Amino acid sequence: MDLGLRGLKAIITGGSKGIGLAIADTLAAEGCDIAICARNPADLEAAAEKLRGRGTTVLARAVDVADAAALKGWVAEVGAEFGGLDIVVANVSALSIGADEESWNKEFQTDMMGTVRLVEAAMPFLEKSGKASIVTISSVSGREIDFAAGPYGVFKAAIIHYTQGLAFQLAGKNIRANSVSPGNTYFAGGVWDQIEKGNPELFAASLALNPTGRMATPQEIANGAVFLASPAASFITGSNLVIDGALTRGVQF
Numbered sequence: 001m002d003l004g005l006r007g008l009k010a011i012i013t014g015g016s017k018g019i020g021l022a023i024a025d026t027l028a029a030e031g032c033d034i035a036i037c038a039r040n041p042a043d044l045e046a047a048a049e050k051l052r053g054r055g056t057t058v059l060a061r062a063v064d065v066a067d068a069a070a071l072k073g074w075v076a077e078v079g080a081e082f083g084g085l086d087i088v089v090a091n092v093s094a095l096s097i098g099a100d101e102e103s104w105n106k107e108f109q110t111d112m113m114g115t116v117r118l119v120e121a122a123m124p125f126l127e128k129s130g131k132a133s134i135v136t137i138s139s140v141s142g143r144e145i146d147f148a149a150g151p152y153g154v155f156k157a158a159i160i161h162y163t164q165g166l167a168f169q170l171a172g173k174n175i176r177a178n179s180v181s182p183g184n185t186y187f188a189g190g191v192w193d194q195i196e197k198g199n200p201e202l203f204a205a206s207l208a209l210n211p212t213g214r215m216a217t218p219q220e221i222a223n224g225a226v227f228l229a230s231p232a233a234s235f236i237t238g239s240n241l242v243i244d245g246a247l248t249r250g251v252q253f
Contacts, residue, residue: 003231011078014065021218026226027229029054034051035059036048037061090134097152112158133233135178139152140242142156183245211245
């Protein structure tokens with residue numbers, strides 16, 4: 001299937017590793033120009049070099065999405081340099097699961113407001129696109145109560161609500177909005193890699209919950225996200241795509 005992505009312009013937050021990098025790489029392989037941000041300059045440059053190997057234009061900038069001015073400025077610069085934006089992927093998470101006020105604030109500023117500000121900054125470009133798509137990365141923790149209940153789960157649930165609201169509000173402007181809720185996703189240097197090394201009991205218990213006997217790869221999550229972002233999904237908007245290998249038990253209507 002031709003996803004119809006060639007020549008489109010995509011911006012991805014948290015694009016230096018894991019799910020964000022897999023999404024950026026898959027979009028680049030489909031012919032998109034790519035802009036990514038992350039906080040670690042070294043990781044970011046390594047990711048940018050990989051993406052440039054796809055033969056497409058790649059812009060990379062060290063940006064903390066919790067910094068409102070920096071995020072909005074970066075989006076404006078990318079849109080101006082690309083001459084527009086078609087695809088926005090909000091991927092960054094603070095991964096804060098503590099019960100303290102600092103954890104709540106980190107999740108709000110990074111996950112929630114990082115998503116809202118990204119979308120708002122990109123909106124002037126998306127309105128002119130004709131093939132505009134917003135994809136937000138939520139989590140199965142936004143659907144079910146698990147060990148990440150608290151700030152992480154709450155704001156992941158809020159992102160799903162926000163995204164479905166966008167879908168309704170922007171349908172008349174031909175701008176689609178969907179969310180993706182990954183299950184546990186394993187990659188080197190990621191949170192589950194760290195948990196496996198630092199808390200093997202939690203890792204084993206979490207792994208045992210998944211009937212497939214394994215965790216997802218970033219590429220498996222990216223495949224779903226890129227399809228939703230693409231013109232091939234032109235009548236899909238307001239959906240929350242769960243990619244979890246049957247981890248969750250709740251029925252989604």
